[in-house]
Amino acid sequence: MRRKVILWNSIDWVTILVYLILVFLGWINIFAAEYDEEHKSILDISRRYGKQTIWIGAAFLLAFLVVVIDSRFYLFFAYAIYGLLIFSLLAVLVFGREIHGARSWFEFGPIRIQPSEFVKFATGLALAKYLSAKHLNINNIKSLASAAIIVVVPVLLILLQPDMGSALVFFSLVLVLYRNGLSGSIFFAGIFVAILSILTLFFDKLIITTSIIIVSFAVFWIVERKMKYVIYAMAIFAVISGSLYGLKEWFTFDLSNYFILVMSVVLSGLVYLFLSYRRKIRNVSIIYFLMVGALVFTFSENYVFNNVLEPHQQKRINIVLGIEFDPAGSGYNINQSKIAIGSGGFSGKGFLKGTQTKFKFVPEQSTDFIFCTVGEEWGFIGTLTVIALFSILLIRIIQLAERQRSAFARLYGYVVFSIISFHVVVNIGMTIGLFPVIGIPLPFFSYGGSSLWAFTILLFIFLRMDAGRMEYFI
Amino acid sequence: MKDFYSNRKYVIAGLFLFVSLIYIIRLFSLQVVNKSYRLSASSNVSRSVTQYPARGLIYDRNGKLLVSNEAVYDLMVVPNQLREFDTANFCTILNISIDDVRKKIKQAQDYSFYTASPFLKQISSKTYAVLQEKMYKFQGFFVQPRIIRKYTMEIASHALGYVSEVDEKAIKENQYYRMGDYIGKSGVEKSYEDVLRGRKGVNIYMVDVHMRKMGSYKEGKHDITAIVGVNIVTTLDADLQEYGELLMRNKTGSIVAIEPCTGEVLALVSSPCYDPALLIGRIRSENFIKLQQDTLKPLFNRALMAQYPPGSTFKPINGLIGLQEKVIYPSTEYYCDQGFYGGGIFVGCHNHDSPLNLPRSIQNSCNTYFCNVFRNILENRRYGSVAEAFNSWREYVMSFGFGSKLDSDFTNELKGFVPEASYYDKYYGKNGWRALTLISLAIGQGELTTTPLQMANMTAAIANRGFYCTPHIVKSIEGQSDIDFRFTEKHKTKIDSSHFEVIIKGMDWAVNGKPGSGSTARRARIEGITVCGKTGTAENPHGEDHSIFIAFAPKNEPKIALSVYVENGGWGSTYAAPIASLMIEKYLTDTLTKGWLEEFILNTNLIDHEEKGNTLE
């Protein structure tokens, strides 16, 4: 059943207005970041700002095309679009041009296209379509696995390029799952793991292990509310670890305290399992396995950090965590970026007056570090405005998503929210030193055709769905 | 379908708004609360480049350029700013190998990743010209111009001194200096540092991330223009100085020549000397250590710092004091039978005519005579005690500039030593010593020590018949009408000028006396010029005695007074007197009439012991 709607009237102009403001602000900040005394025109196409002018024009054209297409198209062809773009990811690994050690770009004459940008909306469409199926229980392992596969396939292909930043973006889609009913405990366990992994890098593994054991006892007490059990458990643990330590001292074994602690956990675990089985205390085993899981996680994370990550990646992470202070080494980007933003003060140095910007102290300033230009030239007022605009946009997207009558459109709305918010949070977070340097662009702001077009398509598909919400009942 | 999870929209929106809030707080603290980033940003873009002014030039008294400046270029590298570059091209320009490049970059990295360190020091201006055009290709490198000293003649290293990087002490003492600045460390360079250095300037540039200059900061509002150092004309006579150094080759010792009526130092030779060019630029520290470790101590300025007993060259002073105290008269005669005997003390003398009056005793350098004079001075009944008389003697001696620094414009001048009565009280107890106890002072031996500069000054005072002007090395400073008042002031000795003629007569005879009359310094004679001189021998407990000669010429209206010391040279007449005479002739007539004497001196090697013993008969 189809109702005729007038697109002009039903499309959400609030979102479009915020979109236009963001694109405009991005454009003038790219101009400032790349400004060159010899090329004063913003339309000079030999400069990035001139090129961005073209990309913006093309983006508007794309937005128009996306909106005039029938909204059912996106539902029906969701998997096809997904498949096509997955194919493009395969193709780029073969035909792509290698730049800075990553094979992420197709080159067509003067234009470079980054397929990983476009895969985001395609994956979103596919995921929304899969999740919107009736009677799907997302907490069912099989459905969860299928949803995961949709996301993980592009992630793996992008990691092959390799492009860590773009791959990470897909993990934001867990928000979509959460909105669609993913168990809160799994969702927050994910957040817990994220926090734990950061703490692991911060502290010695002995302290982490001890803390996990203490937390486990606390959880045990909270769950069981029987002090007696907790004291028994602690006593067992104390006896086992004490005797292990005694043996080590007696025979002067060359064992670390960490090893003794882990051995104690394993041995006392066997005793706990035996006792809980006899006394039918079900929670013991759950808590115990969670604890072991946490321990294994911290261990493997340490292993990955020390043995898998490249030294420069380790360094970047350490710098964000404040473990290493090195103002001109690998912390150089973050430091210069903070100087740029910090020196802007309350009201900024003024358009084209930023010295950090003008003299190129911040690398990648028109792409990943465009937020620095805002901070330096427009000050706190500027940065606050940009964050406010993104907040308005994203809250508006949630509002629009929530008013959809179809699950598909609503879920896709959350895809848009997840992807844009992840980009915003990570990109701004990295420029102000709260996140590691992960090279992903600031939506609508950063220089580059691919990212601007991909975000425009991402957003306008949703606006088309929203405009057509009364058109069909999908 | 009922949407059970609708409330999760609040969780999701809440999470995002929570992060936004944290970001806003963070931005507020970065941009509004914390002011330090503003400073970092301006220090990021502004680079203060110190402009080192050229140091003042140094000339000799006749306008010959002695010291000038030369620009050299150090190629510096900042390792973390290095980008890939065309190594082959780079190596060709600098004429070094790729291995060198790797090694030097490694060295620089070991020193620091972020601060500049020298990659290649003192590249030629020709290489610099080629390199400069291609500098943009070699990011991370830049060229630092430096001004170093250039010596036009290899002379007067001790008098001119040297320049080197300031040490921490100097930086603490004087706000002007910063790490890496240059400062005069000795000689004229040190004593006239304030004049020679000029004033540093600062240019503040805006630079981009590659340290490329992007114009001046705030239109140069904060720039300070450098002021070039002031030129100095020294009192040195470059030719005389050069000749003196030539004559002193292969000998240790010194020559100090002074223009008596002005106190201007015409030559100041300390031997062995060194090429002043050894102490500039990158070779400085290495050479400095070598010179420091040299057993002949070339860095030691003997002319100012060697303190010897003056020996017989001191006899004229005792004669003058005797005359002034009226304990002798020019005609006073003493018998001498190969020495002085008195109170169980014996001072030997050589074989000569006897008895002798005052001028003849100077001519013959009779020890006995001056022992008697000295005894008369100390046992003078005018004074209540020997100690009182001794202190009065000391006053006379000190009025010639002995026992204290002359306050010249040399650095490192030493005082010498003229003992006080209390000094002997300590040794012998109060009233425990007599005139005869100190009798070695009569012939300039004993505790008395003087420096070659003081001896030259004494000679000038005798030549001037009773006064001296403090010896100094700077004749004029560009732009200043006068030199320091302390150099033009006449210091009167405590001897009436009328007493000098007879002493000068003795010194004249010592050089020009008839053969057989016992003249001790006939080798110093110059045809047509009346040279007055006095030989001396400083006892050296460590080896052969030091040969000393003081002289001035001409006798009337003296133009040059000098002291010559030749260490281990034996009798004063052997080496010191010929050298003095050659110097005088060179200065007064610029000719050489006694080529054989010059040849003898040039062929004398007192340093290399195997060749020693080359004597002239």
Ligand SMILES: [Zn+2]
């Ligand atoms: Zn005698």
